[in-house]
Amino acid sequence: MQAVMRSSGTKMIMRSFTTRRAIKDVLNAAPETQVSIAGWVKSIRRQKNVSFVTLNDGSSFQSLQIVCDSTDGLDKVSVGSSVQANGRVAQAPKSGQVEIHADHVKLYGECDATTYPLSKKYHTLEFVREHLHLRPRTNTFGALTRVRNALSQGLHSYFQSNEFVQVHTPILTSNDCEGAGEQFRVERESTDGKKSDPFFGLPAYLTVSGQLHAEMYACAMSKVYTFGPTFRAENSNTTRHLAEFWMVEPEMAFAGLPECMASAQGAVQHAIQHAFDRCGEDLEFFHAQHAKSHKKELLKQLENILGQETFPHLTYTEAIDVLKKAPVTFELAPEWGMDLKTEHERYLAEQYVNGPVFVTDYPAALKAFYMRLNENEPEDRQTVAGMDLLVPTVGELVGGSVREDRLEVLQAKMASAGIDANGLEWYLDLRRYGSVPHAGWGMGFERLVLFATGMDNIRDVIPVPRYPGACKH
Amino acid sequence: MQAVMRSSGTKMIMRSFTTRRAIKDVLNAAPETQVSIAGWVKSIRRQKNVSFVTLNDGSSFQSLQIVCDSTDGLDKVSVGSSVQANGRVAQAPKSGQVEIHADHVKLYGECDATTYPLSKKYHTLEFVREHLHLRPRTNTFGALTRVRNALSQGLHSYFQSNEFVQVHTPILTSNDCEGAGEQFRVERESTDGKKSDPFFGLPAYLTVSGQLHAEMYACAMSKVYTFGPTFRAENSNTTRHLAEFWMVEPEMAFAGLPECMASAQGAVQHAIQHAFDRCGEDLEFFHAQHAKSHKKELLKQLENILGQETFPHLTYTEAIDVLKKAPVTFELAPEWGMDLKTEHERYLAEQYVNGPVFVTDYPAALKAFYMRLNENEPEDRQTVAGMDLLVPTVGELVGGSVREDRLEVLQAKMASAGIDANGLEWYLDLRRYGSVPHAGWGMGFERLVLFATGMDNIRDVIPVPRYPGACKH
Numbered sequence: 001m002q003a004v005m006r007s008s009g010t011k012m013i014m015r016s017f018t019t020r021r022a023i024k025d026v027l028n029a030a031p032e033t034q035v036s037i038a039g040w041v042k043s044i045r046r047q048k049n050v051s052f053v054t055l056n057d058g059s060s061f062q063s064l065q066i067v068c069d070s071t072d073g074l075d076k077v078s079v080g081s082s083v084q085a086n087g088r089v090a091q092a093p094k095s096g097q098v099e100i101h102a103d104h105v106k107l108y109g110e111c112d113a114t115t116y117p118l119s120k121k122y123h124t125l126e127f128v129r130e131h132l133h134l135r136p137r138t139n140t141f142g143a144l145t146r147v148r149n150a151l152s153q154g155l156h157s158y159f160q161s162n163e164f165v166q167v168h169t170p171i172l173t174s175n176d177c178e179g180a181g182e183q184f185r186v187e188r189e190s191t192d193g194k195k196s197d198p199f200f201g202l203p204a205y206l207t208v209s210g211q212l213h214a215e216m217y218a219c220a221m222s223k224v225y226t227f228g229p230t231f232r233a234e235n236s237n238t239t240r241h242l243a244e245f246w247m248v249e250p251e252m253a254f255a256g257l258p259e260c261m262a263s264a265q266g267a268v269q270h271a272i273q274h275a276f277d278r279c280g281e282d283l284e285f286f287h288a289q290h291a292k293s294h295k296k297e298l299l300k301q302l303e304n305i306l307g308q309e310t311f312p313h314l315t316y317t318e319a320i321d322v323l324k325k326a327p328v329t330f331e332l333a334p335e336w337g338m339d340l341k342t343e344h345e346r347y348l349a350e351q352y353v354n355g356p357v358f359v360t361d362y363p364a365a366l367k368a369f370y371m372r373l374n375e376n377e378p379e380d381r382q383t384v385a386g387m388d389l390l391v392p393t394v395g396e397l398v399g400g401s402v403r404e405d406r407l408e409v410l411q412a413k414m415a416s417a418g419i420d421a422n423g424l425e426w427y428l429d430l431r432r433y434g435s436v437p438h439a440g441w442g443m444g445f446e447r448l449v450l451f452a453t454g455m456d457n458i459r460d461v462i463p464v465p466r467y468p469g470a471c472k473h
Numbered sequence: 474m475q476a477v478m479r480s481s482g483t484k485m486i487m488r489s490f491t492t493r494r495a496i497k498d499v500l501n502a503a504p505e506t507q508v509s510i511a512g513w514v515k516s517i518r519r520q521k522n523v524s525f526v527t528l529n530d531g532s533s534f535q536s537l538q539i540v541c542d543s544t545d546g547l548d549k550v551s552v553g554s555s556v557q558a559n560g561r562v563a564q565a566p567k568s569g570q571v572e573i574h575a576d577h578v579k580l581y582g583e584c585d586a587t588t589y590p591l592s593k594k595y596h597t598l599e600f601v602r603e604h605l606h607l608r609p610r611t612n613t614f615g616a617l618t619r620v621r622n623a624l625s626q627g628l629h630s631y632f633q634s635n636e637f638v639q640v641h642t643p644i645l646t647s648n649d650c651e652g653a654g655e656q657f658r659v660e661r662e663s664t665d666g667k668k669s670d671p672f673f674g675l676p677a678y679l680t681v682s683g684q685l686h687a688e689m690y691a692c693a694m695s696k697v698y699t700f701g702p703t704f705r706a707e708n709s710n711t712t713r714h715l716a717e718f719w720m721v722e723p724e725m726a727f728a729g730l731p732e733c734m735a736s737a738q739g740a741v742q743h744a745i746q747h748a749f750d751r752c753g754e755d756l757e758f759f760h761a762q763h764a765k766s767h768k769k770e771l772l773k774q775l776e777n778i779l780g781q782e783t784f785p786h787l788t789y790t791e792a793i794d795v796l797k798k799a800p801v802t803f804e805l806a807p808e809w810g811m812d813l814k815t816e817h818e819r820y821l822a823e824q825y826v827n828g829p830v831f832v833t834d835y836p837a838a839l840k841a842f843y844m845r846l847n848e849n850e851p852e853d854r855q856t857v858a859g860m861d862l863l864v865p866t867v868g869e870l871v872g873g874s875v876r877e878d879r880l881e882v883l884q885a886k887m888a889s890a891g892i893d894a895n896g897l898e899w900y901l902d903l904r905r906y907g908s909v910p911h912a913g914w915g916m917g918f919e920r921l922v923l924f925a926t927g928m929d930n931i932r933d934v935i936p937v938p939r940y941p942g943a944c945k946h
Contacts, residue, residue, distance in 0.1 A: 200716075233662070466643055
């Protein structure tokens with residue numbers, strides 16, 4: 001047996017065997033260290049004897065300058081081409097920054113400047129959006145990719161360190177959690193192009209929320225969360241809507257609104273802290289980008305989130321009072337019973353509080369069937385134990401509630417909402433057998449990325465956006 | 474403003490404000506500590522003066538015994554009902570284990586023993602599978618949920634500590650990565666039930682793999698991974714197939730087969746180590762469950778994985794030689810050019826190596842269009858730089874390859890495979906503009922859970938399984 005096995009000398013941790021070093025690491029390496037790096041050319045400046053190539057490999061915002069011999073086969077190197085360079089670390093004479101004095105540069109892939117869409121130094125977001133597959137190479141989208149990753153890991157880290165169990169709830173489902181009827185239908189395509197019998201025996205849809213299935217697991221594991229893609233077949237061509245987006249949805253047994261608010265605050269704070277720790281340079285870039293806009297206080301806004309012991313909290317009824325007394329004219333005049341619009345949410349977060357604010361206990365008529373009815377209220381002022389977290393610039397960041405855990409109340413609410421209990425008997429069973437008070441919330445993950453980066457268009461903060469007409473890439 | 478704000482005293486880390494403690498923590502608490510716990514009743518034994526209630530809250534495999542006054546309103550408490558108990562930690566007289574001497578037990582939700590499906594002490598997996606929504610409360614599915622979570626986090630932890638960036642690749646796609654034509658079609662359902670114009674302007678499907686989009690980001694960020702749901706509309710009613718399952722797919726620029734093998738080994742080892750660290754008790758339970766089966770060496774098998782410096786490695790050609798010389802009769806006789814079947818893969822992993830083994834460099838005719846052609850080979854022995862990781866009991870755990878980075882070679886392969894380049898111009902662009910050698914792999918996450926737990930049926934290792942006929946829950 002021994003004879004046919006190869007010993008490739010690999011180790012458990014990859015870094016120990018690959019010779020290429022990330023530019024992020026090299027930027028902190030000691031002078032004279034011999035390194036091998038690789039990446040894509042951001043710029044090239046040719047002089048008679050030496051040439052200067054700026055290289056980025058996606059590991060950090062900052063690129064690395066390579067000083068190399070002009071005769072070293074550089075004639076085919078241009079912006080966008082990929083190269084490998086071996087050399088030693090040195091301090092750049094003027095800037096004092098790290099650069100590489102290369103003894104060899106190898107061209108991997110050329111990049112024809114006459115056809116390469118991103119050969120210019122600056123492109124608008126609209127232009128770059130048309131070249132989705134190349135945009136990760138730009139400063140903005142490289143930074144967005146790293147920040148998105150850090151925020152995502154920050155959320156995992158928060159939930160895992162607080163003993164939540166991640167549950168991969170299903171994408172394919174036969175029920176409509178929100179009852180909005182804006183679902184995508186899924187079918188097996190038969191080879192002859194005709195419709196076949198339903199693959200699942202009944203119509204199947206793409207999920208709009210993992211909540212109901214998260215409840216299934218919370219009613220056994222106590223604290224769970226789901227973090228995955230969700231879908232809306234809404235024909236909206238706006239900067240705020242996507243047909244496919246990511247949601248994080250924790251669900252907690254033996255919990256009420258206080259646990260809901262505390263965990264929403266904790267998760268948002270932890271995620272932003274994680275982004276600061278891992279991608280400070282990227283956040284500073286976004287801050288600088290917005291220097292001339294109304295978001296010029298981006299970093300201050302984020303630090304304000306981190307610094308708070310407890311986010312302010314208003315009930316819906318209190319919020320309506322505040323809005324009525326507000327020294328501004330809203331398009332829609334505030335009145336008890338109405339749904340808060342973005343103008344109201346932003347007034348509360350931006351003008352009234354100037355930071356994050358919880359609004360709870362909404363009119364029952366506005367909210368989904370699964371939210372728990374508050375007790376001892378007059379019928380015309382009936383509220384549910386729902387909760388929203390509003391933040392500046394974005395508006396609603398988190399929405400959650402205590403869930404209706406009383407079987408008869410839930411059945412009555414489903415009946416009056418016209419929801420067929422047939423497909424949800426399993427959901428009712430959770431109330432039949434060992435029902436528990438439980439609560440949870442959901443956060444559209446792209447909204448957190450918008451908030452943390454100050455970007456305006458949701459299509460820019462997801463790697464490959466899907467919206468009406470957009471599924472080519 | 475101050476007047477309308479409530480101070481709920483919440484903290485960034487949830488644990489500090491909720492009074493309920495996880496049973497997992499209480500099991501290690503010091504005697505005399507006052508605690509409040511809650512969970513679902515596993516068993517109840519009533520005596521004249523005191524009663525013994527065993528409670529589980531999903532935080533650990535082990536349940537906690539509560540000793541309480543028989544007059545303390547326990548008449549409606551039964552298996553499956555939910556209770557809260559306040560009391561002090563004590564040592565059980567005989568076992569020496571921790572128990573709670575309760576001064577108060579509160580019933581949250583009753584559970585009618587005459588209708589509760591899980592009221593018996595033992596149920597078969599087949600029976601429990603019919604009660605999906607309640608099965609997380611059983612020992613086996615509680616343990617599976619925790620192990621799955623730990624394996625998932627172990628993978629994240631491996632990639633993040635090796636500087637891979639997670640990319641949420643899209644679920645909705647217009648291309649078919651594997652070209653197998655087993656995709657689910659997605660359409661917006663119009664309100665009148667009739668077909669409307671395609672929402673995305675062209676037919677859209679559920680992804681079978683995130684690889685192509687992972688390549689999009691690797692060709693800018695260098696090291697990325699995607700970890701999300703993937704779909705196959707295969708009409709297979711087996712213990713090995715699901716219509717919806719999770720895949721983890723890393724992709725690395727400036728990398729070849731050595732990096733592929735090293736990262737696959739590292740990720741599998743890291744994930745299993747993480748499961749040992751977080752859920753040792755759960756793994757011991759599975760080990761004990763298999764004591765009488767052919768998998769009785771479960772823990773040894775896992776430790777064997779962890780202990781290896783470098784997994785053994787055979788080329789496909791070497792593997793065929795080994796199979797030809799094997800002292801067993803295969804259903805399909807080994808011959809160069811044939812696809813390895815499960816019987817061959819398991820022979821290599823179980824009999825020949827008795828552990829994990831890489832097989833690389835498969836015949837080109839067997840593999841997908843995107844795998845890189847090896848150079849300088851005779852036409853009838855043409856291979857690609859593909860890689861599979863085979864393990865005992867499961868067979869193929871990981872499949873990967875170097876990707877074809879040469880534009881003309883890729884175009885020729887697509888043409889001969891009958892793949893329409895029209896929808897994949899963006900993929901070809903990655904080879905037109907700064908093409909780089911790159912490689913990656915995919916692991917069906919449920920296969921890792923099967924391997925780590927020794928479970929037999931893939932429907933048991935995903936929270937809510939989807940297969941032909943199964944989408945009710």
